[in-house]
Amino acid sequence: MKYKLGTMAVAGLMAASPVMADLVFPSLSYRTGPYAAGGIPFADGYADYFTLLNERDGGIGGVMTRVLECETGYNTEKGVECYESTKGEGALVYQPLSTGITYQLIPKATADDIPIHSMGYGRTSAANGDVFSHVFNYPANYWNGASAAINHILDMNGGDISGKKIALVYHNSAYGKEPIRTLEKLSEKHGFELSLLAVDHPGQEQKSQWLQIRREKPDNVIMYGWGVMNQVAVQEAANIRFPMENFIGIWWSGAEIDVQPAGDKANGFKALALTAVGDDFPLYDDLQKYVVDTGKAAGAGDQLGTVPYNRGIYAAMLAAEAVKTAQEIHGVTDITSGMMRDGMEALEITEEVMAAAGLPGFGPSFSVSCENHGGEGMVAVTQWDAGAGEFVKIADFAPTDMDVIQPLIEEDSAAYKAENNIPSNCN
């Protein structure tokens, strides 16, 4: 029985994989479960970008790309299964889109010499490349996000927020707990009062949290939510008539689908952003021509231009640029995961690179180095315009408070280094 299963599995894999060389990008997606609202468009964007490269350019550097999709349902056990079943196919980089799965994969992937790119999620202190040799979280991480939210509140209040009350509504998981330390440090620095409100998985039940907000009347609310939790929070905020312009979500809490259910009442909701909004970029013309019109779009093909779709495009684009860098460094086109890691570590994104990819001004310029796997941490702010039905960028990519964040990164990564006996990556 077991032998039969084994041969069946092997036969299946062989039937699925073409013989020629290709660049494999596993996509640990989730199109089901309470987080599917964010998972579907991201996975579509990720897949569509690589389809476009294949159709338009014949792959990257002449080597075709292949996206291996594996459904995780945001569940860590399935994430492990997906990792194990895809890593043997020559996976170049993992982007699990889940902080829990990222935590799981950090030691495993490092041992297997496969890089992880946790773009705007995962373990924040992985920005310290000296400790986390195979983990990258450019262009910005959770702590940059917390600082960016506080910076925006500072701007709104003319630079003084001492004595203000700020509440953090967070997903009660590793993801939601990440910004707490940073916010505590920032509250010491700026003198605001921080209150913490945890929302348990999956986040449909938030009545008591918002009742507390109604009672305590914080001046601002910051949210670290994901999936169905976002929609419920925006609706609850609308119900207690919380002023939307004082409600700021992290980039995972700022998609169209999160605010649409609350209708006009969600007008003015703010969200941080890693990328520009909308589909007014040359790349989208190509996407329409080569991918959508030819019927090769992933999923239902109706997500183009939404915030998570754009983020999927951006993640794929950064991966593709890293492949190009790796091809240049090593002088081979069919690179391995170890070479991919070198490419990611030498990645430099400039205005010219973005324009050449058909995405001028889509994301910030940044560069990665051995010590710094987190980029410069530039974050933009967007605001929801319910009338037009779109997010509008209200503040351009701006730096965050690295004076506070850098010592925290050093501290947390040093603890990890000591706990796990990790050798230095950079010297």
Next chain:
Amino acid sequence: MFYREAGDFSTTYPEDSQTFPIKFDRWRYYVVLFVAVFVIPFLINDYWVNSIFMPFLIYAIAAIGLNILVGYCGQVSLGTGGFMAVGAYACYKLMTGFPEVSMFIHVLLAGAITAAVGVLFGLPSLRIKGFYLAVATLAAQFFLVWLFNRVSWFYNYSASGQINAPERDTFGILITGPNTEAWATYLFCLIFTIFSAVVARNLTRGSVGRQWMAIRDMDIAAEIIGVNPLKAKLTAFAVSSFFVGISGALFFAIYLGAVEVGEAFGITKSFLVLFMIIIGGLGSIFGSFAGAAFLVLLPVLLKIIGVDWLGWPTDIVAHLNLVIVGGLIVVFLIAEPHGLAQLWRVAKEKLRLWPFPH
């Protein structure tokens, strides 16, 4: 044909009362053990261990534990996830507190700690029964998860609230962490699975097990014939939690390596293990294995068939998986309430009479 007791003479009482009195059964059991211990470790790779064997072995231990409580003693429990979390966090605290001690001892101690917690939450079972007990254990589930989320001592004050298994070995062989060999983790879990199954099997056919079953069948009658309900129910909770704690410790330390309590040990985990014993068969050690195998292998099998062979979209296959598992539970509850173990039993009965059924 060869599956029958004819010609298989027992001359002593121990021979007569052994677990597998029929020769064919006994040899089959030895062959399975031999293959599991001496053949599979040489053949497997990371994928087979991490996707199939490890979850199967670990869930089998959890199912055996829950089966003792629900199947043998009749005390419905929805707290399995919470008790697994106790095992996992106990193991984590022990691993980080005493790094030089062997993993075997840590896992066993984690089981013992869980047994103590299980007895504590088993106390209400002396007063309440059935649905009400299910609700009380449900409270244990939520309380324990809340506790491990709330008190940062349990996760060594890490910023994210996650626990990560550091590298630990036993007899110089790495058992936890990313650099382990496939065979080492497999054998480590296998040893605990065999140990749990043998202990559980022998407990359930001894006087303790008979007391549990007497309580399950009719507690008042059991009390009248001299079974002490306090002792019987609390031993059931203790033994059950011991196994569940071991499975939780293995689940965290060996299988996943990093765990977040709400996600890994939530209420869905309790239900999953409960489904395993319902599908596998209540009150049967074999049923625990069959149920665990069924619910671990089915999604993987469906994925291979649906995604890798037929090329269906991954979300369709994931939804189909839910539909099929849900449908099978309904079918089993209606058509065969005693689960896969009963099908196995019927098949064996038929085989013994074959080819001349009456």
